[in-house]
Amino acid sequence: MSETAILCVDDEVSVLKVLKEQLKRLFGNQYVYEVAQSADEAWLVIDELEQDEIKILIIVSDWLMPDVKGDEFLAQVHQRFPEIVTVMLTGQADESAIERAKQQANLYACINKPWTEEDLRNVVGVALN
Amino acid sequence: MLNQAKSLFKTPLIHIPDKPKKRLPTWPTLLAAIVAAVVSSASIYTLNQVAETSNRSRLLLAQVKEQLSRLNSLEWEGISKGRIDENLAEELAEHEEDSDAIFSELREIDQEQNLEAFFILYAEYEAAVDEALEFIEQGQIEQVLAIDAVAIDELYDEVYAEVTVLEQRYVAQRQRIRTLADFGTAFLLLFAAVVTGTLSQRFSDRLWHKNQALETALDELQQTQAQLIQQEKLASLGQLVAGVAHEINNPLGAIKASADNTHKALQEALAELPSLNQRLTPEEQSSFFGLITQALDGKSSVTSQEGRTLKRRIVAQLKEHDIEDARSLADLLIDMGVYESLEPFFPLLKSHESEWAVQLAYNLACPFLNSQLIIGAVDRSSKIVFALKNYARFDQSNKKQLTMVTEGVETVLEIYNNQLKRNIDVVREYQDIPEILGYPDELIQVWTNLIHNAIQAMESGGTLTLTIREQDQGVEVTVTDTGTGIPTEVQERIFDAFFTTKPSGQGSGLGLYISRKIIDKHEGRMGLESQPGHTQFKVWLPMGSL
Numbered sequence: 212m213s214e215t216a217i218l219c220v221d222d223e224v225s226v227l228k229v230l231k232e233q234l235k236r237l238f239g240n241q242y243v244y245e246v247a248q249s250a251d252e253a254w255l256v257i258d259e260l261e262q263d264e265i266k267i268l269i270i271v272s273d274w275l276m277p278d279v280k281g282d283e284f285l286a287q288v289h290q291r292f293p294e295i296v297t298v299m300l301t302g303q304a305d306e307s308a309i310e311r312a313k314q315q316a317n318l319y320a321c322i323n324k325p326w327t328e329e330d331l332r333n334v335v336g337v338a339l340n
Numbered sequence: 341m342l343n344q345a346k347s348l349f350k351t352p353l354i355h356i357p358d359k360p361k362k363r364l365p366t367w368p369t370l371l372a373a374i375v376a377a378v379v380s381s382a383s384i385y386t387l388n389q390v391a392e393t394s395n396r397s398r399l400l401l402a403q404v405k406e407q408l409s410r411l412n413s414l415e416w417e418g419i420s421k422g423r424i425d426e427n428l429a430e431e432l433a434e435h436e437e438d439s440d441a442i443f444s445e446l447r448e449i450d451q452e453q454n455l456e457a458f459f460i461l462y463a464e465y466e467a468a469v470d471e472a473l474e475f476i477e478q479g480q481i482e483q484v485l486a487i488d489a490v491a492i493d494e495l496y497d498e499v500y501a502e503v504t505v506l507e508q509r510y511v512a513q514r515q516r517i518r519t520l521a522d523f524g525t526a527f528l529l530l531f532a533a534v535v536t537g538t539l540s541q542r543f544s545d546r547l548w549h550k551n552q553a554l555e556t557a558l559d560e561l562q563q564t565q566a567q568l569i570q571q572e573k574l575a576s577l578g579q580l581v582a583g584v585a586h587e588i589n590n591p592l593g594a595i596k597a598s599a600d601n602t603h604k605a606l607q608e609a610l611a612e613l614p615s616l617n618q619r620l621t622p623e624e625q626s627s628f629f630g631l632i633t634q635a636l637d638g639k640s641s642v643t644s645q646e647g648r649t650l651k652r653r654i655v656a657q658l659k660e661h662d663i664e665d666a667r668s669l670a671d672l673l674i675d676m677g678v679y680e681s682l683e684p685f686f687p688l689l690k691s692h693e694s695e696w697a698v699q700l701a702y703n704l705a706c707p708f709l710n711s712q713l714i715i716g717a718v719d720r721s722s723k724i725v726f727a728l729k730n731y732a733r734f735d736q737s738n739k740k741q742l743t744m745v746t747e748g749v750e751t752v753l754e755i756y757n758n759q760l761k762r763n764i765d766v767v768r769e770y771q772d773i774p775e776i777l778g779y780p781d782e783l784i785q786v787w788t789n790l791i792h793n794a795i796q797a798m799e800s801g802g803t804l805t806l807t808i809r810e811q812d813q814g815v816e817v818t819v820t821d822t823g824t825g826i827p828t829e830v831q832e833r834i835f836d837a838f839f840t841t842k843p844s845g846q847g848s849g850l851g852l853y854i855s856r857k858i859i860d861k862h863e864g865r866m867g868l869e870s871q872p873g874h875t876q877f878k879v880w881l882p883m884g885s886l
Contacts, residue, residue: 222761224641225713225720229597232706236604240668240695246644268634269880275586277761278801302589316377324586325593328600334356 214317216243216265217335219285220253221273221300226324230300237332238339242268243253250287257288260301267295269338271322274301282308284315293328298339300324343771345391368541373535380528387521391448396515400446401507405500407439408465412496416468418476419485432473434512454509458502465495565857572785572850574732587724591717598710598717612700619693627688628697635676635705638712642674650679657682663689672698674703705846727754731788733781740886743780745815746770752787756795763801771809777884782858789851790819790877797823797875814864814882825872834868 217238219230229247235244243265249255260267270288272292279318285297297316299309302324312318322335418424424743472492475483482601528626545552620628642650651670670692673679682689688697730751753766760766794804802822809816826834833839835856859866864881 221882223594224643225594225717226590227644228713229601229710230530230640231596233597236601243667244671246647248644252856259648275583275762276757280762292712300593302584302593303583303586324589325596327596 213277214265216245216260217259218253218256218267218270219244219272220250220270220276220281221246221248222248222249222276223273224248228271233328233331234264234335237328237336248291249276249283251308253284257292267292269296269298269335271298271300271335274305275303280308282312282318285312285318291314298322298327298334298338344512344526345353364626366539369535371873372643373539377528377532378526380537384521384524384528387448387517387524391514391517394510395509397446397449398510398514400442401503401510404439404462404509404607404830405503407435407442408496410435411439411466412493415472418473419481422476422481423479424473424477450623451836455506458499458506461495461499461502465492467515468492468495473486473604473721478668501644521675541809554625563716568850568854572854573711580755580759584724584728584755587758589723591720593715593796595714598713598734602707603878605710606701609700609706610629612703613697620688620691620697620734624688624691624693627685628701629674631678631685631688631698631701632705634678635701638677638708642679643710648675650674654679654682658689661690663694664858665695669694669698676702676709723754727751731755731778738779740777740779740884742775743783743839744775745773745779745783745817745881748780748784749806749808749817751784752791755788755793755802755871759795760804764798765803767803767805769805769807769809773808773815774812776881778881779858779861782861783881784847786855786858786879787817790879793851793874793877794819794821794823797821799823811880814880817879817881818875818876820876822873823875826868826870831870835866 217234219227219234221227221230227248231244231246234242243260245256245260247256252274253272257267262340270285272281272285279287281299281301285299288295289297296319297312298319299312299321300323301321309318309321312321319338324328324333355565366516414428414435418428421428443459447459469492475481520599531709616625616628651667651674654670655666663669663686673682676683688694691697727750730748753760791804798804798821805818805820807816807818807820835852839853856866859881860877862881862884867878869876871876
């Protein structure tokens with residue numbers, strides 16, 4: 212059983228589905244892949260994984276979501292789990308939000324939508340190693 | 341876009357036609373005409389005065405003639421009586437008095453001394469008569485007769501003839517002056533007519549030009565208003581573009597990744613498929629194809645939360661049957677959309693090749709699953725593009741057409757979807773409504789303004805409620821937000837042009853003004869009620885007629 216996980220957060224189910232499949236094909240079954248449609252749901256997943264003693268390595272989050280935005284969510288994550296690598300995946304490059312995420316969430320990278328498999332491999336693959 | 345708007349305002353709104361050149365200036369002309377008229381009137385007055393004087397002179401001369409005759413007859417009366425009795429003396433005195441009065445007046449009038457010759461002649465005649473009368477008074481009739489009365493008579497005739505000549509001369513002079521004055525009057529009237537005519541033509545010319553300029557200005561204002569409406573729409577579209585780009589990038593990202601995934605899945609499947617017979621028993625194979633068939637049945641997709649619940653359930657179920665790798669198998673099954681009645685697949689799931697087989701089944705079902713995703717994403721993109729097209733369209737024909745109000749409202753909600761989903765709940769209370777006759781593109785702008793304002797009023801989240809229903813032979817739309825509300829003093833001015841409460845650069849102040857104009861154009865009504873936490877704009881549109 213894998214002990215580490217990758218979490219994807221996006222308000223669009225279709226994006227979560229393809230993103231998860233893509234990550235799985237890239238990095239195989241050695242990781243647990245979890246998805247959440249909002250920051251609130253992501254916290255539930257984080258708690259569940261923590262209970263199952265599964266360590267989250269990377270969180271890939273959208274920026275524009277209902278209620279809590281990506282930069283805010285990643286900043287909160289960073290505060291609680293500084294070792295988790297934070298990545299933003301967004302269709303709308305809000306410079307100030309990215310800047311905030313860099314400072315408050317130690318943002319590792321920001322991938323623009325529509326992304327390529329190459330983008331994912333470069334960012335997530337390098338971060339995992 | 342901003343530059344366009346600027347250049348729009350730089351263009352002069354009114355083109356006044358060039359003034360005709362080489363024309364007399366109006367006011368100096370009028371002044372000169374008045375001066376000329378005054379001078380002419382004064383001259384005519386003077387001429388009339390002179391004519392009057394001539395006339396008076398003529399009348400006086402006529403009186404002189406009378407006095408002459410009377411003096412002559414008095415003289416002869418004295419000669420015939422041979423004495424001057426009391427009666428005659430009285431008449432002579434009266435005559436002298438009258439004569440003096442007439443002569444003094446004549447002297448006064450005769451500034452040019454035309455009468456000098458006459459005065460001398462008359463003085464001679466009077467002297468002769470006085471001498472004769474003195475002789476009569478003294479009773480010396482012989483002396484009187486010796487005086488040669490005939491000579492006195494001749495003198496009388498001479499004076500009388502002179503008076504007649506003078507009288508005729510004054511008549512002629514008066515006639516000349518009268519003619520001159522008449523000419524003057526005629527000229528003055530003609531001059532006045534010309535000046536009045538010219539000036540009134542100039543004024544009417546000027547009015548015509550002013551009128552033309554105003555008509556042009558009105559035309560241009562109407563065009564400018566149409567342009568402003570379009571600019572306003574484009575400006576708000578510009579603000580939306582970034583958000584809409586995000587909206588389109590989401591499905592695009594999904595489509596791209598789906599294609600990649602399909603490609604990889606097929607590659608893997610083709611590599612593994614030949615070993616199917618060796619790795620799976622016939623029973624497992626039938627279970628394998630059953631799994632693929634169920635995946636192709638296409639269950640509706642589940643939310644991530646539902647997915648986790650299902651996953652927990654399936655993991656538990658698989659563990660009950662001592663199936664290994666329960667977590668990753670469950671994950672694959674859910675991704676395939678297979679999560680109900682798993683029993684038929686237990687032969688396969690229990691096999692020691694289960695993970696390989698389920699992965700292969702997943703890869704074989706993948707093109708189908710991803711096609712579903714792609715179709716969904718394309719539908720989503722089309723919807724956004726359709727909304728954009730509707731939104732940016734600007735009907736030039738300006739003809740009413742049948743339109744469904746709900747569609748316009750939905751278009752705007754679609755455009756604003758990405759702003760709304762941040763922290764605003766949208767509640768739609770739509771009833772079935774008939775189509776109305778109206779201007780759909782312009783109505784979209786009304787919904788845009790109302791919804792945009794509502795979103796801005798709920799910076800920190802809230803609920804946007806839209807109701808659409810049939811009402812009073814028309815359609816009523818309400819847009820309600822739970823934002824900060826509009827203060828009473830602002831409510832009165834909110835529909836005014838260029839009135840805005842938004843920070844500089846955020847609002848043109850034209851949104852609600854234009855909205856009201858558009859509703860007016862539909863002969864509809866627009867109202868507002870607001871208190872903190874509840875602001876409602878209510879629009880009523882009639883069914884409309886062509």
